[in-house]
Amino acid sequence: MNLSSDSSLFELIKAGNHLAYTAIIDRYWEELYRHIWSKIKNQDDAKDMVQDIFLGLWKNRTSITIETGDSLAPYLFRSAKYAVINHFSRPRITIADEEALSKALQAASTVKTDDTLLMCELQDLVEDEVNLLPARLQVPYRLSREHDLPVREIAKKLSLSEQTVKNNISTALGIIRFKMGKYNSDGSIIRVLAVACLLHHK
Numbered sequence: 001m002n003l004s005s006d007s008s009l010f011e012l013i014k015a016g017n018h019l020a021y022t023a024i025i026d027r028y029w030e031e032l033y034r035h036i037w038s039k040i041k042n043q044d045d046a047k048d049m050v051q052d053i054f055l056g057l058w059k060n061r062t063s064i065t066i067e068t069g070d071s072l073a074p075y076l077f078r079s080a081k082y083a084v085i086n087h088f089s090r091p092r093i094t095i096a097d098e099e100a101l102s103k104a105l106q107a108a109s110t111v112k113t114d115d116t117l118l119m120c121e122l123q124d125l126v127e128d129e130v131n132l133l134p135a136r137l138q139v140p141y142r143l144s145r146e147h148d149l150p151v152r153e154i155a156k157k158l159s160l161s162e163q164t165v166k167n168n169i170s171t172a173l174g175i176i177r178f179k180m181g182k183y184n185s186d187g188s189i190i191r192v193l194a195v196a197c198l199l200h201h202k
Contacts, residue, residue, distance in 0.1 A: 140172070
């Protein structure tokens with residue numbers, strides 16, 4: 001038996017072996033931290049979430065099952081996925097950066113979810129907010145997000161500098177992010193955006 005394999009170490013963890021538990025933490029901590037940080041862009045929260053994942057592994061060790069020779073990575077990264085979704089579901093939490101929000105909005109229509117009404121509501125809210133944007137922000141946003149045009153082509157079409165186009169799109173996304181936060185009274189909208197973002201990056 002390979003005592004360094006995840007499955008072997010986990011058998012020891014089930015028996016209460018703290019050295020095996022420490023070995024698994026050392027093996028996966030950094031990778032889990034980088035993965036979660038890339039989603040939420042907050043160091044302290046990412047560290048807390050990784051710690052909670054490993055505490056959950058220890059607490060639930062007797063009920064978790066992995067086959068001989070299998071890795072713990074699928075379990076740990078599945079836990080990370082749900083931790084990120086729960087993070088974005090908390091009140092007053094927004095998606096951390098405009099790039100993540102942009103990709104989430106683009107991916108939202110492809111999310112497979114039972115919350116069909118919520119998805120329709122989300123898309124309607126986004127469209128309403130885009131319609132309220134001034135033309136100088138709305139036009140480059142739509143050309144970029146709805147028509148998938150690169151910045152260079154948008155700049156040429158609108159007779160603007162590429163930097164101005166980038167700034168206008170960034171400002172539009174910032175406004176949408178702020179407005180979506182106002183609607184997020186129960187965390188459901190941001191949760192759907194978070195799921196969309198995670199699926200987009202899978």
